[in-house]
Amino acid sequence: MKNLMKTTWLLSFFCCPFFLLSQGIQITNGPYIQRIGEDEATIIWTTDNDAVSWLELAPAGNDSFYATERPRYYNTSHGNRVIGKLHRITVKGLSPGTEYRYRIFSKEVAGYAGHQILFGSIASSNVYSSKPPAFTTLDRNKKAFSFRVVNDIHGKNDNLRAMLSDVKKENTDLVIFNGDMISTLNEEKEIFAGFMDTAVELFAKEIPLFYARGNHETRGKANTGLYDYFPGSNGNFYYAFRHGPAFFLVLDSGEDKPDSDIEYSELAQFDPYRDQQREWIETVIATPEFQSTPFRIVIMHIPPTGSTWHGTRDIARKFLPLLNKANIDLMLCGHTHNYQFIDKGEDQHILFPVLINDDETYLDIKVDSRIDVRQKDMSGKTLHTHIINGKK
Ligand SMILES: [Fe+2]
Numbered sequence: 001m002k003n004l005m006k007t008t009w010l011l012s013f014f015c016c017p018f019f020l021l022s023q024g025i026q027i028t029n030g031p032y033i034q035r036i037g038e039d040e041a042t043i044i045w046t047t048d049n050d051a052v053s054w055l056e057l058a059p060a061g062n063d064s065f066y067a068t069e070r071p072r073y074y075n076t077s078h079g080n081r082v083i084g085k086l087h088r089i090t091v092k093g094l095s096p097g098t099e100y101r102y103r104i105f106s107k108e109v110a111g112y113a114g115h116q117i118l119f120g121s122i123a124s125s126n127v128y129s130s131k132p133p134a135f136t137t138l139d140r141n142k143k144a145f146s147f148r149v150v151n152d153i154h155g156k157n158d159n160l161r162a163m164l165s166d167v168k169k170e171n172t173d174l175v176i177f178n179g180d181m182i183s184t185l186n187e188e189k190e191i192f193a194g195f196m197d198t199a200v201e202l203f204a205k206e207i208p209l210f211y212a213r214g215n216h217e218t219r220g221k222a223n224t225g226l227y228d229y230f231p232g233s234n235g236n237f238y239y240a241f242r243h244g245p246a247f248f249l250v251l252d253s254g255e256d257k258p259d260s261d262i263e264y265s266e267l268a269q270f271d272p273y274r275d276q277q278r279e280w281i282e283t284v285i286a287t288p289e290f291q292s293t294p295f296r297i298v299i300m301h302i303p304p305t306g307s308t309w310h311g312t313r314d315i316a317r318k319f320l321p322l323l324n325k326a327n328i329d330l331m332l333c334g335h336t337h338n339y340q341f342i343d344k345g346e347d348q349h350i351l352f353p354v355l356i357n358d359d360e361t362y363l364d365i366k367v368d369s370r371i372d373v374r375q376k377d378m379s380g381k382t383l384h385t386h387i388i389n390g391k392k
Contacts, residue, residue, distance in 0.1 A: 025049045025108035025123045029192040032204035033135045034088075035231050036174075037241060038096035041135055041208075043104060044088045044229065046192075047123060051106035053087035060099035060134060065127035070103070083109050086188075086228060097139025101132040133205040136169070140293075142244040144368035146171060151178035151301065151334030152359035154216070155194040160202075162378035163362040167203040173243065175199075175207055178334045178357070179214020179253075179301030186220040191229050213237040213252045214301040214335065215311065218268075238277050240284050245390075246367045247293035249284065249328075251319065252277065253302035256311035256335075271314060278318045285326040294390055295329045295371060303333035303356050305347050306340070320349060328352040329388055330371055332363065339375060341386060353388065 030045030043055055056070035073091050075082045087106060094100065108120030125132070148167055153160050167175060182194035199209065211230040217223065232239035237252040254270035257263060284290055304316045323331075331354045339358040344351065355373060357363055361383060366372040371388040 024121050025051055025106055027104070027106060027123050027125070029197060030200055030205075031102075031104050031125070031133070032196065032200050033206070033208045035090065035233050036135065036138060036208040037233060038138050038140065039094045040090060040092045041094065041100075041137065042088055042090040042231065043102060044086070045104055045106075046086050047106045047108075048085070049120070050083050050085060050109040051087070051123075052081050052083050052109060053089065053104065053106040055089040055091065056103045056105070057091055058101040058103075058132070060101060065101065065103060065132050088228070088231070094137050096137055097142060099134050099136045101134045103127050103132055134169075135206055135208065136173075138174075138208075138241065138243040140242050140244065142173075144366065145173040145244040145246075146364070146366045147174045147176060148172050149176045149178055149299075149332055149357060149363040149365065151357055152180040152214070152337055153177075153195055154180055154183045154359070155190075157195060157198045159360060159378065160195055160198050163376075164199070164202050166380070167207060169206055172203070172207055174210060175203060176210045176212065176250075176299055176332075178212045178299055178332060180216040180334065180359075181211075181214070183216050184220035185217055185222045185226060188222050188225045188229070190222070191226070196229070210241070210248070210250060210299070211237075212250050212299045212301055215254065215256050218255055218270075236280075238280060240290075242289065242293060244367055245294035245369075246371075247290050247296050249281070249290075249296065249298045251281070251298060251300040253300050253315050253335075254311060256302060256307075256309050258310040270311070274314055274318050278322065281319060281322050285322060291327070295367060295388075296327060297367075297371070298323065298328055298331040300331060300333055302335045303340075303354055304331075305342065305350060305354065306336065306356075316349060324351040327391070329391075330355065330373070332357065334359070339384070341384065353386070355386065 026048045028046045028048050031043045034044055035042040055073045058070045073089050075089050103125050105124040107122045110120035111118045150163050217226055239250050241248050254273055255268055259268040259271055302311055304320055333356045336356055337359040340356040342354040344353050361375050361377050364374040364376055373386040374382045375384040376382050
């Protein structure tokens with residue numbers, strides 16, 4: 001009896017600190033697909049407590065996820081596995097146009113005892129009673145594909161839901177958020193409350209999402225954290241990707257007023273940022289891949305015309321001379337909350353068509369031997385159709 005009491009005391013002595021520290025862990029947001037290419041993908045999610053996380057990947061198939069041990073992928077930094085509440089796992093070495101299933105795990109880091117880590121519980125996605133989510137890598141050889149564009153949602157989840165509720169893997173290869181998805185970013189959790197939780201519920205677990213930053217996402221005290229949630233393929237908010245017969249140039253138009261405007265509290269440096277971006281555009285449009293792709297589509301939040309504000313003028317001054325000689329087939333913008341289609345030749349300063357989408361309509365676009373654009377309202381009714389034929 002004495003020994004039993006001693007054992008119980010010892011157990012409680014060693015176990016209590018652990019149980020006091022361990023809160024249990026939950027996956028709070030996500031997962032969603034980012035930074036997808038032909039050979040890589042990044043899966044992002046968050047947890048309510050610190051954790052070390054990993055991803056298990058399986059080829060497409062109807063076999064159980066438990067059929068065999070699946071390879072694990074971690075996020076590491078300078079040789080260590082990363083601990084935190086935001087989890088971003090990049091998987092490389094994938095094959096183009098190939099479907100993969102995945103499962104996520106987060107092992108709670110409950111505390112530290114000297115150099116030793118005290119692990120708590122593990123949270124994971126359910127592959128037992130639910131089908132594991134799956135994504136398909138991009139593929140330049142795909143003959144036809146469809147994508148969806150929304151912009152200027154400003155945190156209106158109901159609008160987002162109305163415009164994306166019918167998005168399925170079968171009818172949509174990728175979705176583009178073309179800026180101002182939220183009005184101000186003061187806390188990172190607003191990314192999820194404002195639009196991403198809805199996006200995850202509707203499609204983003206399985207359908208790749210590409211983000212073009214709007215001027216509103218440059219605002220608020222958490223604005224510098226946005227990139228962690230939407231990492232572009234080259235370390236920037238401006239980046240390029242290729243899928244099927246289209247090359248996408250995603251640009252970051254920055255803020256709309258002069259950098260010195262009182263609204264920016266002496267923090268804005270968008271003029272030099274757009275200079276830096278101009279140099280990048282010049283490099284990309286000179287590549288054989290850009291030039292040889294059947295269609296070139298530019299995604300940019302602020303249109304390069306229609307306003308005398310500084311942002312518009314700076315974009316027009318810096319980007320248009322390059323884009324005008326780059327054989328662009330279509331530019332998609334938002335920002336004005338008003339639909340407008342400026343056909344090639346209508347604006348003497350722009351040598352390609354520009355479609356400005358409204359904040360309460362979406363674009364359903366199919367690319368094959370031509371670009372077929374349908375602008376639709378929240379009930380799904382087509383308001384305008386634009387067909388852009390290939391040049392070759
Ligand atoms: Fe805007």
